Amino acid sequence: MTQEEIQNKLKDIKKSFRLVMDGVTAQSMRDKGLDYHINWGAAVPRLKAMAKEIDKDYGLSVALWKENIRECKILATLVMPVDMMESDMVDLWMEQTDSVEIAEMASLNLYQYLPFAAEKAYQWIASDKELYQLCGFHVLSRLFMNGQQPNERGINEFLDQWQVAVCGSSVMVRKAAVAALLRFAGLGLVYERMASTVSRRTGFDII
Template identity: 65%
Template sequence: MEMDINQQVKEIKQSFRLMMDGMVASSMRNKGVEYKLNWGATLPRLKAKADEIGKNYDLAIALWKENVRECKILATMLMPADEILPEVVDIWMEQTDCQEIAEQAAFNLYQYLPFAADRAYTWMASDKELYQLCGFHILSRLFMNKQEPNERGINEFIDQALAALQGDSIMVKKAAMNAMNRFAELGLVYERLAKSALKRANLDFF
């Protein structure tokens, strides 16, 4: 079994050579995004590869361990959301050290977790930027899917979103604003709550 997985990882890594895009990789380096290895494969090509392989827990775990951009992104696409344990999610989050991987994990995997909302609220309140980023991205997706928070969730979300919008991190601000917009789209009551909160904080985005 392990030999099969190792062989699959080896073949997948070899396939990245065919997806290589020097301009994408170079553009990332110029923006300060550093990976040990980065083939510059585009997300649609990685998605096509993931669709070809299908969901696979053991393969996702093995790929995540590789310090290669494409392996980590593919791992988030292959991991079945209903199989990954909360403690494994926490390990993956701890090992995430750049914005792209954080965003890909949130969009491809974390938003679909059975405990997605729980992690989103916990991470949103973290003092680490990438955790906050993931938290707001997950909530944006949940709100887009018409998942309405309870009263405590509403208060927590608004408090954390306002703190983020008044913070220094541009990427977290953008994610918080996007989440606030999605929150407002849940309905008239939510829109009024969002507008009222932003007005109180002298942040009028609507």
């Protein structure tokens, strides 16, 4: 699409949010601290249905992400073609992510499918930023669930950062880390034994 076509499509999408708005949900999000500039409270399944109708589109995804609107951000993660999402743009989007919901949506809808997903995830779990850690553990959890086995360096990095995460102050990062360890253990008996050892070492005997 041309830039003019992208802008026209963007306007149509933003208008359509009025048809799927949910004021009660939007207020509930605000009460929980999810403070977007604009939040129509649209349900994620509805947004996923909209994304299927739109189809994958790089230019539109970039335009959607620039909007400080919850629904636009989520749609951006759904319509971005995986093979066109470059490392530098992932870094930019991460810098611009300021809510747990968008961090989780980006991880599950887009980041986990990138060819360099594991590389980014290991960088993120070693970050001192909470949302980065959250994304990292979410992505690794999905990769492990899909049977992707880490190499020796990845194993050591994951287990080291896991111990830091579960002993840290962030409840949401701890939950994401625990979920990732369970997926790690599911890769096989050797992984299960490593997960059991590290969980007992930190006092979180979850395996």
